[in-house]
Each structure stands twice: as C-alpha cells, then as structure tokens.
Amino acid sequence: MSVHTSENEYLQLLRSVLERGTVKEDRTGTGTVSTFGYQMRFNLNEGFPLITTKRVSFKLVVSELLWFIKGDTNIRYLLQHNNNIWNEWAFKKWIESTDYTGPDMTGFGLRSQSDEAFNVLYLEQMDLFKQQILQDEAFAEKYGELGNVYGKQWRDWKTSQGESIDQLKDVIHTIKTNPDSRRMIVTAWNPEDVPRNMALPPCHTMFQFYVSEGKLSCQLYQRSGDIFLGIPFNIASYALLTLLIAHECGLQPGEFVHTLGDAHIYSNHMEQIKTQLAREPRELPQVRINPDVSSLFDVEVDDIVLDNYQPHPSIKAPVAV
Incomplete structure (x- = not known):
C-alpha cells in the first residue's frame, strides 16, 4: 500500500534530476547528471524523515x-562506533605520505x-589502516585527522584575533533567550581553511534556525549533494540535530528545509536509482530521545532510539572520492 509521507520530497528530487539534469564532469572523474538550486521541505511532526x-x-x-557535535575531527571516534563513512579521505592522506610502503x-x-x-589489495590495506587508527594513538593523531572539518568549525571557529567561537553553543543560547532572532546561523564554510586545512571542503555549508509558535525549524544550505548516497544521510542528520536542539530548548519540532x-546523481548510481524509484514509500519511523x-552536548549514541523503521532492503552503490 502506498503511503504519502515527506519522503516523496526526496523521490521527486531524484525524478527531477533524472528528467531535467545536465550532464557534467566532476572532481572524482566519475561523471554526473546535475541540477542547480533545489529545495525540499520535511514536516518533522509527520514522522522522522529517514528514507x-x-x-x-x-x-x-x-x-x-x-x-x-563533540567538535571531533579524527576518524578514531567513528571507527570506535563501527562508522566507516569518512575513512577514504583519511586513507588517501596515508597512502600519499612518505610513511606508506604498501602497494x-x-x-x-x-x-x-x-x-x-x-x-x-585495497580492502587489505584499508583494514590495516583502520586497525592502526584504533590501536595506535600516535598514528591516529597523524593520519586519522581530517583537518578543520565540520566539528571544528561548529565548536571551535578560530578568529583572526586567535579567539575561539563555539557557534553551536551560541546558537542554542540565542534560541533560548531571543527566539525571534534572524541570526541563528552556524556556518562550516571558512574561506581561509577550505584550501588549507580540510580533507573535504564542507558540502553542508551553513544552517539556520527559526522559532515560531513553539516550534523549532532548521534550514540547511548544501553547496553540493550526492543525491543517492549522501543526501538521505544529510536529511536524517539535520532532522535529528533539529530534534535534539528542540529537546534541549523545550520546543516542538517544526520543519527541516533542505536547500541544495x-x-x-553520479553516472554509476543510475541503475540503483531506478530500483529505488520502483518502490513504494512506507510509513516513516519515529525518534525518541x-x-x-x-x-545536546551530553547526548550519547544510546540516548537516541529509532522506532518502527521498516524500510525496503539496502541498495549498494560505490562512493566517489
């Protein structure tokens, strides 16, 4: 049975880019079909927008x-939680170093x-790399570090005066004390750090909060989005961030607005997308905190529970690095 949920916003993005996108080359050499400027809206009261x-x-x-949220920029924490989604960027730094002597x-x-x-061979080397990150603190410090990526900019933005700004802490304080402010913005795009100190320049560049009628909404501006692999994560991540901040500030969730x-769509994701579009969306799950x-800064993995998630099976696809 077909269920109408805000997931249709995402499925419509897939269709729109397939039908009207422009063929473009890209940094990874994979090739894409691309659209510039697109917006989706997810009502967080209709369920949690996990595809x-x-x-x-x-x-x-x-x-x-x-x-x-912790301001961490080293993949060690992620690997300790069996999360491999940032490995390739750290691995690239390792294999391009003079310390690397493998194939x-x-x-x-x-x-x-x-x-x-x-x-x-690649999987063997990646596995060795991960084990060294987990077991050797000095190695992790040198090769697990991704530079001044999201966590650093959110929690420890360095000013020209050498001071530190905790943007996330400041924005929560403003939501609590001046909820009508139009300046509740966190930015990850630091023009000085982008070319120098980042493994990957931030794709989700800035987000803004908005309080109305006791509800907290969030809008993300994302400069670049891998629609098949990345964007479902980004939707869920910023929807969850909105729920967590609403929880701390005593507000109800409002909307998550995603502006791209x-x-x-990468050229090697086309078949996967056709498979996905042939499926009917199901009822959205719920999140309990x-x-x-x-x-927000005391939340651990076990404090967040997902209920009633009954998706179609996974669809595997390669990551472009």
Missing part, C-alpha cells in the same frame, strides 16, 4: 552527528570498482 525506499543506517547518522593505491576509489584483484546548490539528558 524507507532503501535502508539507511540510522546508527551511522547518529554517530557521525554526535562526532560533529600502489593511486586512484583507489575508481580502481577498486573495476579491478577485482586490486579491490582485494549542485544536486547531482532520552528524557533524562537535558543538554
């Missing part, structure tokens, strides 16, 4: 978001998809 037309790992969404891993992202023998710059945790 049901394929399984999305909520555990990975939670551990990555808490990693950002040639140049262009591992594309090569591992087309060369089975190479893929075996370059919204693209431990009522005993009052501060």
